[in-house]
Amino acid sequence: xxxxxxxxxxxxxxxxxxxxxxxxxxxxxxxxxxxxxxxxxxxxxxxxxxxxxxxxxxxxxxxxxxxxxxxxxxxxxxxxxxxxxxxxxxxxxxxxxxxxxxxxxxxxxxxxxxxxxxxxxxxxxxxxxxxxxxxxxxxxxxxxxxxxxxxxxxxxxxxxxxxxxxxxxxxxxxxxxxxxxxxxxxxxxxxxxxxxxxxxxxxxxxx
Numbered sequence: 001x002x003x004x005x006x007x008x009x010x011x012x013x014x015x016x017x018x019x020x021x022x023x024x025x026x027x028x029x030x031x032x033x034x035x036x037x038x039x040x041x042x043x044x045x046x047x048x049x050x051x052x053x054x055x056x057x058x059x060x061x062x063x064x065x066x067x068x069x070x071x072x073x074x075x076x077x078x079x080x081x082x083x084x085x086x087x088x089x090x091x092x093x094x095x096x097x098x099x100x101x102x103x104x105x106x107x108x109x110x111x112x113x114x115x116x117x118x119x120x121x122x123x124x125x126x127x128x129x130x131x132x133x134x135x136x137x138x139x140x141x142x143x144x145x146x147x148x149x150x151x152x153x154x155x156x157x158x159x160x161x162x163x164x165x166x167x168x169x170x171x172x173x174x175x176x177x178x179x180x181x182x183x184x185x186x187x188x189x190x191x192x193x194x195x196x197x198x199x200x201x202x203x204x205x206x207x
Contacts, residue, residue: 024153024154026129028151034150041174042174044086059101063096064096066089068088095162096162097160098175104178106150106151106176107150108149110148113168114134116141117165
């Protein structure tokens with residue numbers, strides 16, 4: 001029995017059905033050796049000590065009022081494998097936000113003073129998707145320790161990261177960011193949609 005024409009036309013569109021993506025989560029892995037080798041890197045040594053309204057490099061913008069300082073304490077980098085002449089500090093009660101020009105799936109930094117009152121929050125647009133404090137790195141936290149923290153997005157990406165400190169300070173250095181390019185499969189999917197549209201247009205003109 002011949003299938004009705006309308007049913008035949010519906011089959012290609014049924015094959016293009018997209019299922020909703022799972023919610024993005026962010027996982028934490030410590031140790032600088034776990035950072036991606038191709039990540040965009042910033043050690044802040046090219047910035048003179050002082051307070052800035054914002055700092056930018058590559059696809060990353062850091063605002064507001066980051067304080068770049070000379071590193072006064074060799075214990076700040078002890079055992080992390082990271083060395084830098086400068087670091088960035090956040091006074092108590094303040095916040096800094098990293099904003100990425102393209103969605104990222106990796107963010108890493110040398111967390112210089114591991115305190116329970118220091119918090120990192122990851123956002124996808126305006127939606128907070130994950131939050132970490134010093135207790136997630138060390139329990140109990142130790143403000144004399146420095147740990148390299150790597151954060152990976154699972155099942156999605158993040159567009160910004162906000163660092164806050166409710167007391168004393170939050171100090172960090174050696175930031176790494178990896179952006180996520182458009183997946184090749186998605187590019188092919190888009191080409192297929194355009195091709196189908198052009199084919200339909202050509203058939204209508206021929207008719």
